[in-house]
Amino acid sequence: MAKSRSQEREVHTASGYFMLAVGLLAIALGLWIMSASLKAPASVTGLVAGPGLIVAGVFLLSGLYVLQPNEAAILMLFGSYRGTDRATGLRWTNPLNRRVRISLRAYNFASEKIKVNDQRGNPIEIAAAIVWRVRDTAQAIFDIDDYENYVHVQAEAAIRHLASRFPYDEGTDDQTKPAAVTLRAGADQVTQSLMTELTDRLDIAGIHIEDAKLTHLAYASEIAGVMLRRQQAEAIIAARTKIVTGAVSMVEMALKALSERQIIELDDERKAAMVSNLLVVLCAETDVQPVVNAGTLYN
Numbered sequence: 001m002a003k004s005r006s007q008e009r010e011v012h013t014a015s016g017y018f019m020l021a022v023g024l025l026a027i028a029l030g031l032w033i034m035s036a037s038l039k040a041p042a043s044v045t046g047l048v049a050g051p052g053l054i055v056a057g058v059f060l061l062s063g064l065y066v067l068q069p070n071e072a073a074i075l076m077l078f079g080s081y082r083g084t085d086r087a088t089g090l091r092w093t094n095p096l097n098r099r100v101r102i103s104l105r106a107y108n109f110a111s112e113k114i115k116v117n118d119q120r121g122n123p124i125e126i127a128a129a130i131v132w133r134v135r136d137t138a139q140a141i142f143d144i145d146d147y148e149n150y151v152h153v154q155a156e157a158a159i160r161h162l163a164s165r166f167p168y169d170e171g172t173d174d175q176t177k178p179a180a181v182t183l184r185a186g187a188d189q190v191t192q193s194l195m196t197e198l199t200d201r202l203d204i205a206g207i208h209i210e211d212a213k214l215t216h217l218a219y220a221s222e223i224a225g226v227m228l229r230r231q232q233a234e235a236i237i238a239a240r241t242k243i244v245t246g247a248v249s250m251v252e253m254a255l256k257a258l259s260e261r262q263i264i265e266l267d268d269e270r271k272a273a274m275v276s277n278l279l280v281v282l283c284a285e286t287d288v289q290p291v292v293n294a295g296t297l298y299n
Helices: 016-039 044-061 137-143 147-165 187-205 221-261 268-283
Strands: 064-067 071-077 080-085 089-092 098-103 107-110 114-117 123-134 207-219
Touching: 016 044, 016 064, 016 089, 064 071, 071 137, 080 137, 098 137, 107 147, 114 147, 123 147, 123 187, 137 187, 147 187, 187 207
Parallel strands: none
Antiparallel strands: 064 089, 071 080, 071 098, 107 123, 114 123, 123 207
């Protein structure tokens, strides 16, 4: 049977200023009684009441503690959880209560660069910056041995799992359809997936994820050069495809305009020559030098 999770509960503590005054008053009164007993014939009451008041005052003062903003104190009495005090300032509780301070401030964790395979099996390097804070103090202290180390370990595991769920960049998974989300292009979806993964893993520790972003994303060094050449080839192919598509459209427009305006009558052979010349001019990488034909196409 799984053990139920701890749950934070609020505990009400007294203002420390009043108890500070009471403790100092008790010590002062005890010293006055002891001083008076030394000047007058010693009495049992004086010998007992003076030291007793001093001990009581010191005992009361030992229950004082100070909480800064975004700081909490977990109170335990003989191993039993009494509650969590989030009130700031000078506070007082039963001196027998053990007090464990815990920070509620936001922590910033920057992971190391992790080498992992993406969805397509390509080795990549990935790192992330995670902002987190303690949400439930009882879970952080009682359910986890070291919640800060737990965050670091689980964050690395979440980043590794995230990288394996998405491809690094655009491409085709089965040569028929493009990948829907990639690590490089789908920043919003990847960030949301990372935060969901971290929230699920760190919920048991009472940790709240404020933000999570990838800070480093690159191919591993052993394949970086090859993948760069592949990206360059894909870019060249895409550019050439766009140029050819545009050139064909322009040639079609030219032939249609000549035909509609009846500027010149072209047979199939002349049309083929014109199309060839226009495509050479439009698709060439360098400036094309025109050649003037003084004769005809057939001579």
